[in-house]
Amino acid sequence: MARGATFAALRQRNYRIWALAGFISVIGTWMQVLGVNWYVLKETGSATSMGFAVLLQAAPTLLLSVWGGVLADRLPARPLLIAAQGAHAVLAAGLAAVALTGVGGLPLIFAISLATGAVSAIEGPVMGRWAASLVDRETLGNALALGSLTNSAGRILGMSLGAVVVAAVGPALLFGINAASFAAVVVALFAVRPGAVPGLPDPNAGRARDGVRAGFAYLRGQPVLLLALALSFVLGSLGRNYQVTMAAMSDGPLDAGASGYGLLSTVFAVGTVVGALVAARRRSLGYRTLVVAGLFASGLQIVAGLAPSTWSFAAVILPIAAAAVVIDTTVGTRAQLDTDSAMRGRVLAALAVTGSVSAAVGAPLLGWLAEHAGPRQTLVLAGAAAAIATTAAGVALDRQRGRAATLALVVPRPRHPVRRAAFRAARIVRPTGAVCVIAPAEAGAVRSGGVRPRELATAGSVTNR
Template identity: 85%
Template sequence: MAKGATFAALRHRNYRIWALAGFVSVIGTWMQVLGVNWYVLKETGSATSMGFAVLLQAAPTLLLSLWGGVLADRLPARPLLIAAQVAHATLAAGLAAVALTGVGGLPLIFAISLLTGAVSAIEGPVMGRWSSTLVDRETLGNALALGSLTNSAGRILGMSLGAVVVAAVGPALLFGINAASFLAVVVALFGVRQGALHGHQVAPPDGGRSRGGVRAGFAYLRGQPVLLLALALAFVLGSLGRNYQVTMAAMSEGPLDAGASGYGLLSTVFAVGTVLGALVAARRRELGYRTLVTAGLLASALQIVAGLAPGTWSFAAVILPIAAAAVVIDTTVGTRAQLDTDGAMRGRVLAALAVTGSVSAAVGAPLLGWLSEHAGPRQTLVLAGSVAAIATVAAAVALDQQRGRGLILTLVGSPLRWPVRRVARSAAPIAQPAGAVGGGQLTLRPVLMPAGDSPQAAGVSPADLTGPALAPTCR
């Protein structure tokens, strides 16, 4: 990919079709998210109940994503994805019916939310593995970054339009629009030219391992120390440095005294930052481990600065690059998860990435909330940023040892290299496979073409219940 080719992936016809469908679908997704939140809040008057609905959609990821990864590695993707879109559309239509008639009420809303999360958990790895066949290896990272851009822009537009619609006519229309949006994904699945797909789904000669199920996926991951280190770093950065919906609210109500309007401003700035981050990632010639470490250090340092920000606007100025760095981190981890893994195991690796994102949110959000309440929002940001920075440097040293390269020498300088190495040395061999490392250097076996999350998103992004698909259309 030529340097600076921000939209290089769009030269692929199949990807253009998929990206357009993804954008339509993401808009519908966020309309539905807003509609469910509004309906539950109106019926109960409880933010806790609203959070419970969100939890019901996220929880199945922990239980079902790994099985979705197995399906992604074993079965043809397109029939599974078409079935998933039909299921999503049916569930969204069910929400519309409840909102219009009141039949079933909140219990049915919660049940549909749980089923929606279950479909998304199974669909995510399948979506990620199949969608990466739309581009060649050189433009995979760019395609992932553009997927993050699609998700961020669709989120902003979906939430903005949804707010207008729900105020005017209520949430039923939002659910109906989301149900119709899945038609765009089905049309795209049929519109993609099979002959133009890249050969990511061809299993390697030892592809029989794809029959090993979930246990085989865990065994494979145990033999990939570099990938495990990247996932561990993503977990720390995600749990301590990315749950800004919690810390932004705590800062707005506390030290900044900005109230609801200030929280809305900060949320908008954060959303803009994710768009900028996606553009930065798209312009990168290569998304490697050095990029991951650099973005992690930047986000962690800025988090400390955010805790010291005196006012709302200065806090917003720091939030913007933090959001951008978060997207770069997500995109880089998703790219490495696809490029540096065995083709027969890629669906299960993507499932592990989705689970990592969900667990980091589930652990980090209540932890940061508790710290903000008992230690103070500023102290929480400084403490979490400091821990994240230390973890990033430790992971960098361990990656340096495993890969036999001077990854951190140019990042933190040689004076810091050796003292930190002693701390991180115990982390490096945690999953060192027999025969895989010789002389301190890891030999990776990337397949010819990656297949495979924001994403989200996204994986996903974190991005909010999505896996790491090229165009984040999975729910």
């Protein structure tokens, strides 16, 4: 790896602008998260009510992300993102008004939280597709890893500064800061030049085929991607909900109390920064990286269940957090690189839904196990189950690679009888391991007789690095 490769994406003007704006926005976002939690807890004295506010922001992802994916594939990204930033700013200003005046109270706070989650759910796939156009194909994995680094650093800084501000003047200022932070994203949207770097297509160039149903149909035909999503779900539900297991261990076997839980949360955040740097250092992020990181995290989770003290538990938590970021970055990279351009928004939406469902399923499951079987036993059982699932996924991925499966662009089956016969014949005579990848536009060229040999070359196959 060449010197400076860890920050390779920052050499590109577009990404530098976008990363700075994203960092500012992330700081504001986590300030608002802390402000909402503090406001709800102060008004109700109930941690359950605080959790309900968090749930309201996450729930829309399950219902609206797929529609956000369709919009990402059909419409120009820039105006959609500008509208989303404006909506976020208005909603944050609404929170500030409630905190200052008390008008509306908790019901309005909950309503704004739900609306914020809805905007984020629709915005997510659009943002992912837009960001991918700001770097070349070779730098995408590095850009995603640096994005994880930005999010982790922004979270730490936002929560730290937010804690000082909320203690001094209350949450209203936090909401106001977040509202202002979206201006940085709008400025960046006008400053960057999407599509200026060769590699991934301009997000405005993709046009959807049909809608949500087409996205599901496309996913059904992508076995490697489905395996990666399934593994991401298992690792996310059984091995990622450490906010639950860390709290259970602190309150139980470790007898560390609230201070211990705060320490572990800080260590976990530092681990995410380390993981982002590790992912950024890698030249490529393939499916072998995903399997190795999954086995590494699962094995350490078993060790964490056996840790005798808070500090030994913290020492294991840090590399687990790092592995979690590597897993997320790898899955995100493959979802961007190994999918049809016209379907990329809907694939990113499926990835977002997978993350939300894994959190929604895993948190209560691990909490129930910790209560009935014990925190240590929960970590050991969940780690063992995740390790078995990762091993099975690794075997399945290797078999798919052996069959020359691909996550790249697949030629649709022709409808005309003569063309269908030719299609079948081509599949029969194709040498084992050969993968011919044709984009939709290029498939049209084939149908019209305008075949260009360079465009029909193999454009991508499953990588297992």
